[in-house]
Amino acid sequence: MLHIEKGKYKQQNVTKTLNNEAFENLEPQETYKYLGFEQNTSLNHSHIKQQLKKKYKQRLTLVLKSKLNAKNIIKAVNTYAIPLLTYSFGIVKWSDTDLTELNRVNRTKLTEHRKLHPNSCIERITITRKEGGRGLVDIQTLHNTQIQNTSLHQAITKADKGYTPLNLHQNDIQENTETNTIQHKKDIWARKTLHGSHYNIMQNPHIDTQLSYKWLHSGQLFPETEGFVLAIQVKVIATKNYRKYILKEKIETDTCRKCHQYPETIEHITGGCKLLAGTDYTDRHNTAAKIIHQELALKYGLIQTQTPYYNYTPETILENENCKLYWDRTLHTDKTIICNRPDITLLNKTQKHTYIIDIAIPNDSNIVQKETEKIEKYTPLATEIKEVWKQEKITIVPIIMSVTGITTKSFKQHLKTIDLPLYIHTNIQKAVILKTTTIVRKFMQ
Structure with missing residues (x-):
């Protein structure tokens, strides 16, 4: 029992009930639990x-x-x-x-x-x-x-x-x-x-915030990988440049440990080192291209079974009575065209409509201008192909996604142009992000 008068503890005699059960007094230092909290005259x-x-x-x-x-x-x-x-x-x-x-x-x-x-x-x-x-x-x-x-x-x-x-x-x-x-x-x-x-890049009116953060919203990555990607986006990975100018460490030079030509920033590692261009960057690029190629091959009945993208090996030419699908093949024309080897070329025989599909995985800051570059790059080829192949229409389809999954608003429209479902974006985004984290980890080791 606890007796309180005017907010102060007061000692009382032991009280007995009708059954002669005695209730001891609660001492000032003791507490009782009420609704989960221990208290006496106060908490x-x-x-x-x-x-x-x-x-x-x-x-x-x-x-x-x-x-x-x-x-x-x-x-x-x-x-x-x-x-x-x-x-x-x-x-x-x-x-x-x-x-x-x-x-x-x-x-x-x-x-x-x-x-x-x-x-x-x-x-x-x-x-x-x-x-x-x-x-x-x-x-x-x-x-x-x-x-x-x-x-x-x-x-x-x-x-x-x-x-x-x-x-x-x-x-x-x-x-x-x-x-x-x-x-x-x-x-x-x-x-x-x-x-x-990174926040300022995402404020660009051409960036689709919802698609760019789709990987984050789905949250299917390992927590460690997710945290690593976010660190790459805000440029806090311990590169030589970061250590020298942000952490103020005393290191002789901040040049890249691989190519020894440019400052070793996170942008250089993810998409600017020449020694990685023919290996790691190409592998990441081809991973995204394989997903697109396999979906097109399945859609037009050129292949019958679907395999995981990392096990898929595209054929150089796939053809049936309705369409023809090229993979990384030079397109010969009467005039000399410098850029004549797109990643994927889809020729629809029934509609006489050819799609020139090219994939790029640039750094976050270059994603908007990269799309314009791709269209300008393949416009001369499209003009020549229309005449040589007697096509009614040629469409250039740039599939652009940054190294950390940032996506432009035109990405949906480009998928719609080649009649592919939107879940393709999710597959490409996850594959690209995993490849980027692998590149950075391997480089830093």
Whole structure:
């Protein structure tokens, strides 16, 4: 039994019930649990927060040790670990410092389990996946939203002037900083010199944000791979250039360790090193081209069975009575044309319509101009082919995707032109991203 008069503990004689059962007095240092929280005449906020933090870290570690994919592991943190803290919001007095520390614990644990690059953009972690973030709940924002936007809590806080051990009126926690909205975080991200470069690329009106972040929204990659791709996008990989000019390390030169000609930046590694052009870059390019070629071959009945793209070997020429499909073949014309070897050429015999399909995987900053270059590059060939092959129509179809999966708005239209389903984009994007991470890892080793 606990006796309180005017908010203060008062010792009472042992009380007996009708059955002569004795109820001992609760001592001042003892506590009883009510709705999950230990209390006496008041709550020991420091002790409760310490216990909650300990349990939260245990749950967080348990989730991060699991073998879930990137999206599900974040979802598990949001639905299994964070609700442990959410229950205490409005009862336990969490300061801004406490909440900031909890967000820092999230980042530290993610980094510790190789799910996050230590130099990644902080704001991007709690931005939704559709907008280029990882979708982790911002604990500070969640707390402030739950407290400030709940009229019931505000009414109870106003009325509880010593009526309960919580004494919410005295410990009013609505004076926390304003909730950080998604737009506010994106504005901070955009202002950062290094991290903001990717954000500014995505603001180009020709970029399709939804398609570009499709891989992130689906979240099927391993968490480590996902974190690595995001680090590549914001240019925080420890290249020589990054170490010399950002980390200020004392290294003699920042030239590429492979070609020894250009500064070793992340853009140079992913798409600018001459020594990788004939091997790794070509392999990545051909991977995307194989997906397109196999889908066209299946669509027109040139092959009967589908195989994984990494096991697919295109035939140089596939033909039936309706169409002819060329793979990486020189197209001979009467006039000398320099660019006469597109990746894929589809000749529709019944409609007398030829499609010149060329694939490119440029760096993120070059994706928009690369599409224009492809069209200009193959226009002379298209003019000659129309005359030599007696075609009614020639269509140039550039399939362009950046090394990290950024896609232009015209990508859908190009797929529609050759009558391929949109899921082809997802397959190409995943293949390209995996190849890019492999290239960077191998280079850095």
